[in-house]
Amino acid sequence: MSDSHAAHGHADAPGNNSPFFQHHFVTMTQQASAAKLGMWLFLVQEVLFFSGLFMFYIIFRYLHPDTMLWASEHLLDKTMGGINTVVLLFSSVTMALAVRAGQVGNKQHQVTYLAITIVCACIFLCVKYVEYSHKFHMGALPGHFYSYAGNIPGEPQTFFALYFCLTGLHGIHVIAGIIALLWLMKRSARGDFGPTYYAPLELTGLYWHLVDLVWIFLFPLLYLIH
């Protein structure tokens, strides 16, 4: 019955008087590291989620290399894809800067960098919209909806299924990212984040980098093959 643990003696640990401290944790550090591990695990499952589609890509390319080459060369716009790659890479930089601004508690910088990140994400979606509408126009669509007049070898309707699945799922992730970033911007403007509490910024940053990374794979795999 001796030597009891002073569980409630942590009130003086850094961050434990923060309004964002959740009391089922012992310290703010424990809370932050739990959140971070949770986010990494979530990202692992995201990678596996996309992996099914990448497997689809590998098998399709193995079965119909000619379709892939032809469609990629003639119907995907390298310039637009390239612009989007640069835009997303740049948004990752501003995201990282926003996290840094959160760590040092600079409210003004957080808001600015988050705003730039959101603008980049919107530019990405606009470019994607132009690309998509072009394909809708030509009838370069998946499965039953395929009505493209040009003569593509192999199974072009499946190639466009692959294209829309991969970029569409990625696009949904970009939209989810924008929602998270808007929420962060609101909280940053309110002054929620500082040296002891910046986990939401950091976690959204991790997510945003993954979304970026997926595109870094998609761009060469779809646009740059030859």
Place this chain on the structure above:
Amino acid sequence: MASIAETHTGPHDGGHHESYLTAKRGIASWLTTVDHKRIGVMYLASILFFFFVGGVAALLVRTELLNPGKDLVEHAVYNQLFTLHGAIMVFLFIVPSIPASLGNIVLPLMLGAKDVAFPKMNLASYYFYVVGAILFILTIVLGGLDTGWTFYAPYSTTTSTSVISATFGAFVLGFSSIFTGINFLVTIHKMRAPGMTWDRMPLMVWALYATSLIQVLATPVIAITLLLLICERTFGIGIFDPALGGDPVLFQHFFWFYSHPVVYVMILPGFGVISELVTVHSRKGIFGYMAIAISSVAIAFIGFLVWGHHMFVAGESSLAATVFSFLTFAVAVPTAIKVFSWIATMYGGSIRYTTPMYYVFVFLFLFSIGGLTGLFLGALAVDVQMHDTYFVVAHFHYVMMGGTFIAFLGGLFHWWPKFTGKMYDERLGKLSAVLVFIGFNVTFFTQFVLGSRGMPRRYYTYQPQFHTLHEISTIGSYILTAGLLVALVTFIKSLKSGEKATANPWNGMTLEWHTESPPIEHNFAEQPICRRGPYDFPEIDESAAGARH
């Protein structure tokens, strides 16, 4: 003090804390709760409901098979019934059964934590489960499903039944499963009580850890597969259907890449429960603690490499089939380590013949048969003969029902006093175990014989020479049902008029026994500290001391 933990305020003098059941009142306080114990109770109620629905479907199937030809329903309805039974039992009962209900309640208690790491996500995961369940019910309303629970393409992309609502339901349930997995992994890594090193964690926690790993790593693959299946049905894209230029074996690869590991999601928590029950009721430290702990993780790992054994007759290359066959045999090693360790634990212990211990015996007998017949099916030549026969049906029922479900029921009896604060009638509980044991064997052992004689699975009717065996199997299923009803009566009677349970009715050493029954809202009045291993029973210490002096 008879516990692995020591605190200022033991469970005895914490009377001013309300139990989690009564701390807040009203339906709204349950539906919006973030307390892991209440969420576990809601899961428990939901999965038991779906076990009932799936069970009724099973009884209808068995009754239909009493005679060849039509007894009760037409063949189209029969196809829907066995699909319903399989899909509900797998997606809505067994996968969430032990982790999300028993695990949710005991995990933070065993770790000495106040809650799981992400209580709100825990609640969200329950609601994902509810949405998935609603989609399954919608499937029944919208005209049913006749693909079998496996949704094999191209049948699933062409049948007129409601495949999309069912697959979308399974997709949503997948996210429920992933969230629970992430939550448990983080909780185990970050929320252990002071002094609870990895080698002092109860084996139930190790089992839940391995389970959660699989949930996080395998479930996303089925999620994307089901999405692709929905796309194929909606847009006619050619990924799985050969008529559209797709590859049906690709679907099987994707499907089993999840669905074989998920077999271990179903059974590993059962192993965890048995490890707890067997030591506590044998009053002896577990034999081979580390071996059991590591073998859980080893099963999780090897489990990812055996999915090809579902495709031995689906056009797999003989090299691939040989490798998958070998790896399948490899899973038997860590599994056997566990079974032998449990038996060695009982050896020389002072076994108490309680209801949970009865269920341990039932488990050991049934699971051993289930596990060993798995080796028959993992052997290439035998599998070609046995594939898609009742032998397979019997094998996975011995593992899933004889293993997981029995462990779940044993665990429910074991922790029932902790959850509800009420004891139950031991005689009734034991009667249920005996009836379940007899009924189960009569039902499913018969099916090994049927299968080895060539009765194919999922058939509506059969040759006259199988008649007697089918009759025996059906009668067995009624005995099994009777046993389960006795268990239900035991629980209801306990709730109505059960004796009040003490904090630690079994003299267990793990931390969940170190708080009141039912536990207080924040689990422990004071942060517990872990000082010993989870199975260092006091009587062992005395006998060891006696031997030394």
